[in-house]
Amino acid sequence: MSCRELERLFVAGAAEAQIAAHRAGCSECDRAGREVDEAASWTHDLKAPLWSPALRASLLEIPRLTVSCEGADALLARAVEGEVAASDQSRLEKHLSRCAACTEAAGTLFAMRDLTAPVPPPWLATRLAAARPPARTASWRRIFSGRAVVAYAYAAAMAVMLLGLNPTAVARKAGFARLSESTRVAVTVAQNSIGDRLGALQERAFRELEVWKGRVTGYGRAAVSNALAIVWRPEKKGSTRPRLGKEGGTGAPSDEFLAADLFRRELLTLRFRV
Amino acid sequence: MSTTEDTELVARCRKGDDDAWRALVDRFGPRVYAIAYHFTLRREDAEELSQEIFLKVFENFDRYDGGFPLVAWILSVSRNLCIDRYRRRKREKSFRFVSDDAVAPLLKSEDDPSSLALKSERTRLLFSALAEIPEDLAEILVLRDLNGLSYEEVGRILEVPEGTVKSRLFRARAEVARKVRERHEKKSAPSALASVAVAAAGFV
Numbered sequence: 001m002s003c004r005e006l007e008r009l010f011v012a013g014a015a016e017a018q019i020a021a022h023r024a025g026c027s028e029c030d031r032a033g034r035e036v037d038e039a040a041s042w043t044h045d046l047k048a049p050l051w052s053p054a055l056r057a058s059l060l061e062i063p064r065l066t067v068s069c070e071g072a073d074a075l076l077a078r079a080v081e082g083e084v085a086a087s088d089q090s091r092l093e094k095h096l097s098r099c100a101a102c103t104e105a106a107g108t109l110f111a112m113r114d115l116t117a118p119v120p121p122p123w124l125a126t127r128l129a130a131a132r133p134p135a136r137t138a139s140w141r142r143i144f145s146g147r148a149v150v151a152y153a154y155a156a157a158m159a160v161m162l163l164g165l166n167p168t169a170v171a172r173k174a175g176f177a178r179l180s181e182s183t184r185v186a187v188t189v190a191q192n193s194i195g196d197r198l199g200a201l202q203e204r205a206f207r208e209l210e211v212w213k214g215r216v217t218g219y220g221r222a223a224v225s226n227a228l229a230i231v232w233r234p235e236k237k238g239s240t241r242p243r244l245g246k247e248g249g250t251g252a253p254s255d256e257f258l259a260a261d262l263f264r265r266e267l268l269t270l271r272f273r274v
Numbered sequence: 275m276s277t278t279e280d281t282e283l284v285a286r287c288r289k290g291d292d293d294a295w296r297a298l299v300d301r302f303g304p305r306v307y308a309i310a311y312h313f314t315l316r317r318e319d320a321e322e323l324s325q326e327i328f329l330k331v332f333e334n335f336d337r338y339d340g341g342f343p344l345v346a347w348i349l350s351v352s353r354n355l356c357i358d359r360y361r362r363r364k365r366e367k368s369f370r371f372v373s374d375d376a377v378a379p380l381l382k383s384e385d386d387p388s389s390l391a392l393k394s395e396r397t398r399l400l401f402s403a404l405a406e407i408p409e410d411l412a413e414i415l416v417l418r419d420l421n422g423l424s425y426e427e428v429g430r431i432l433e434v435p436e437g438t439v440k441s442r443l444f445r446a447r448a449e450v451a452r453k454v455r456e457r458h459e460k461k462s463a464p465s466a467l468a469s470v471a472v473a474a475a476g477f478v
Contacts, residue, residue, distance in 0.1 A: 046420065060299055
């Protein structure tokens with residue numbers, strides 16, 4: 001059929017009069033129209049086939065034969081635990097026989113249940129034992145340990161120096177005059193060891209008050225941080241930290257090391273006396 | 275029935291309400307069976323297909339969102355089932371040569387015998403022609419002309435615009451008419467040849 005006007009009018013939902021007008025002027029469309037009308041009329045004469053009562057009865061039974069996909073989810077969750085009643089089991093099986101998506105879900109669930117525990121490699125136990133963290137020292141013991149006492153004294157001396165005072169004199173006034181000469185040496189060493197940095201700061205502090213405050217705060221924080229680091233640093237067995245008199249293998253220990261060692265020993269002794 | 279009522283009916287079915295399921299079966303069962311019969315032209319196959327369709331509907335209730343009429347949703351869910359069955363049936367020789375028994379359930383019994391014979395012949399021709407046209411045209415004719423679904427419903431079932439439905443329907447009718455005419459001409463040709471032969475024999 002070369003003329004598509006009749007089809008166009010039909011698709012556009014044109015009025016009967018418009019279609020008739022075109023068919024009157026187009027023999028090709030008129031013939032096609034008559035055939036189409038006839039084919040349509042054949043279908044209009046037919047009746048709907050009747051369904052049987054048996055079919056209706058079987059359709060009513062469907063809820064007892066199968067479950068929906070959402071119902072299958074709940075039943076599957078119970079089926080994995082083996083807690084599904086026999087009637088539900090058959091409904092679930094019927095559904096799974098028809099639904100590929102739920103069958104795949106069921107396969108995954110049951111595969112997870114059937115998984116066995118993996119066997120650990122033989123070296124794992126040894127490695128785990130070696131990797132066990134060292135027992136932590138009780139907090140109160142760390143606070144009063146010898147290392148902590150050294151840190152406290154160190155921080156106190158620095159605080160005193162920051163105030164522009166002589167730590168030794170302050171210690172004497174504060175009742176620590178019993179400290180031996182080694183204490184004085186130790187404090188002096190401590191003063192000297194940090195004094196390289198603090199000395200210049202101390203001088204500038206008198207000249208530039210604002211700068212002095214800022215620096216003091218910075219060094220104070222650093223000092224506290226250092227003290228805390230000394231207190232809280234965990235003990236290590238077989239530590240490679242250089243010990244007094246043996247650091248670097250350079251021969252005789254330096255004066256600073258000797259002084260610090262003396263200071264530490266004195267403080268420890270003091271603690272035990274107290 | 276509005277889509278709101280459809281949605282409520284489906285919600286009750288999902289909760290396991292037997293009365294709701296019975297209402298749904300009674301409402302849509304005859305129409306689903308009719309469509310199944312038009313696709314298969316065999317009672318046993320149509321019943322089996324109807325059961326398949328309702329099983330699928332029951333299992334997929336959670337997918338119905340009330341977006342369009344329930345009948346259209348039921349048929350869209352079961353469309354693949356119908357098409358599969360239609361293709362399987364189409365491969366059988368009996369599908370192209372439709373029997374009187376196959377069309378008998380579609381004829382109105384109040385017709386007189388001669389008129390009934392004529393309608394039976396016409397209906398056999400119609401379904402034979404349907405088997406020969408492309409399936410996208412055939413399914414539109416089944417849904418619209420044989421089952422009276424609206425253009426909108428057919429469009430929703432087939433997921434095409436209404437204009438496409440109308441266009442395909444026009445072509446489907448034209449194709450069926452052409453096929454019927456061809457069959458009619460084939461039938462009349464041997465008798466014409468026979469009369470020529472008789473005439474020739476008489477002449478001789």
